[in-house]
Amino acid sequence: MARSRTIGAHLSIAGGLYKAVESAVALSMDTVQVFTHSPQSWSVTGADHDWLAKTLSPSEISDFRTALEGSGLAQPVAHDSYLINLASHDDRLWEKSIAAFTGELLRAEALGLLGVVMHPGAATNGDVEAGLDRVAQALDRIHRATAGVATLTLLETTAGQGSCLGHRFEHLGAILKRVATPGRVGVCVDTCHIFAAGYAIGSAAEFQATLAEFDQVVGLDQIRAFHLNDSLKPFGSRVDRHAAIGRGCLGLEPFRLLLNEPRFARVPMFLETPKGDENGEELDAINLRTLRGLIGQTEPIAPAFQLEAAPAKKTAKKAARNAAQPAARKTKKTT
Ligand SMILES: [Zn+2]
Numbered sequence: 001m002a003r004s005r006t007i008g009a010h011l012s013i014a015g016g017l018y019k020a021v022e023s024a025v026a027l028s029m030d031t032v033q034v035f036t037h038s039p040q041s042w043s044v045t046g047a048d049h050d051w052l053a054k055t056l057s058p059s060e061i062s063d064f065r066t067a068l069e070g071s072g073l074a075q076p077v078a079h080d081s082y083l084i085n086l087a088s089h090d091d092r093l094w095e096k097s098i099a100a101f102t103g104e105l106l107r108a109e110a111l112g113l114l115g116v117v118m119h120p121g122a123a124t125n126g127d128v129e130a131g132l133d134r135v136a137q138a139l140d141r142i143h144r145a146t147a148g149v150a151t152l153t154l155l156e157t158t159a160g161q162g163s164c165l166g167h168r169f170e171h172l173g174a175i176l177k178r179v180a181t182p183g184r185v186g187v188c189v190d191t192c193h194i195f196a197a198g199y200a201i202g203s204a205a206e207f208q209a210t211l212a213e214f215d216q217v218v219g220l221d222q223i224r225a226f227h228l229n230d231s232l233k234p235f236g237s238r239v240d241r242h243a244a245i246g247r248g249c250l251g252l253e254p255f256r257l258l259l260n261e262p263r264f265a266r267v268p269m270f271l272e273t274p275k276g277d278e279n280g281e282e283l284d285a286i287n288l289r290t291l292r293g294l295i296g297q298t299e300p301i302a303p304a305f306q307l308e309a310a311p312a313k314k315t316a317k318k319a320a321r322n323a324a325q326p327a328a329r330k331t332k333k334t335t
C-alpha cells in the first residue's frame, strides 16, 4: 500500500487560468502550480494601480475557483514573475518589485492559492547582507499592504546563479528572522537548486545531513512546498538547469528519499521539468509516474553518475549531454 503524496506540476495557463486546473486533472495530478500572469513582463507600470482588478477579471477568478472546487486538487500555488527583485539596491526596481509582488499575493489570494513561490532576489551590487535586509523590508511593506491575506509568501531555495540570494540556507533563515510577520512566510525547497548550490542529497546519509542542516538554520516546519526537478548541471555548479526526474545528475535516489520522508507527507510537490512528449506521452505524465513509483520503495537506487567533488569538465559535459536527451534510455536506467 503506497502512502500518498500531493504531487503536481507547473502547468500552462494558455487559454485561461482554469485551463491549468483542467490539465492537472487530465494528467491525474494532485496539485498544480501556475503563473497568474506572464512571468516575463510587468503587468502595469507604476505603483498605484489596483493590481487585482488590472490583471484578473471576476470571471477569470470564478472560472478558476469553480474548476478547482470540482478538481480534487490540493494546495495549489503560484510562482511569481522572474522580473521581481525584492533585494535590489536600485530604488526604482525595488519599488516596482514591491508593487508587483503585492499584486502576485492579491491575485493568488483571489484564486485561493496556498502560496506564491518567489526567488528572494539578486544582490547585484554584491552586498549580500544589505540584499537580505532589502528583501525583509520589502516583504514587511507587502505584508502590511495585504493585511489579512492568507496566501503565503514562499521563499525558494535557489541555485545561486550570479548574485542571486537564497542558495545558502542561511539566507532564508536570515529573511525569516528579519521579517515582522514570519507567519506570512514559508519556504519552497527545489531539489535541483539545492544540489546545484552544493547541498548533497544523493544518499540517505547525505539527505539526512542536509535536512538536519536545514532544520538548524531555517526549520523543517517552514517547508510548505517542494519543487521536484533533476539537475542537468553537476553538484555545486550553481547553475540552474532542470532535467527530467532520474535523467539528470541527481538520479532517482534523492526523490525516493524525499517521497518516503514521513515529515513531508503533507507538503505539496511540484514538477518544473522540461515539457514535451515522448512516444506520444507527455513528459509530465512520465515524470509523475516515475515519482509515484518511488513511493513505498525501500531499496536505495544507485546514482547515475559519480558526483564526488566537481567532475572533470569532460565528464560533466557528457553527463549533461546524456541528461539532455530524454529519449536516451541508458540514462534512465540507473539501477
Ligand atoms: Zn523551482
Ligand SMILES: [Zn+2]
Pocket (backbone or CB within 6 Å): 190, 192, 193, 240, 241, 242
Ligand atoms: Zn530552477
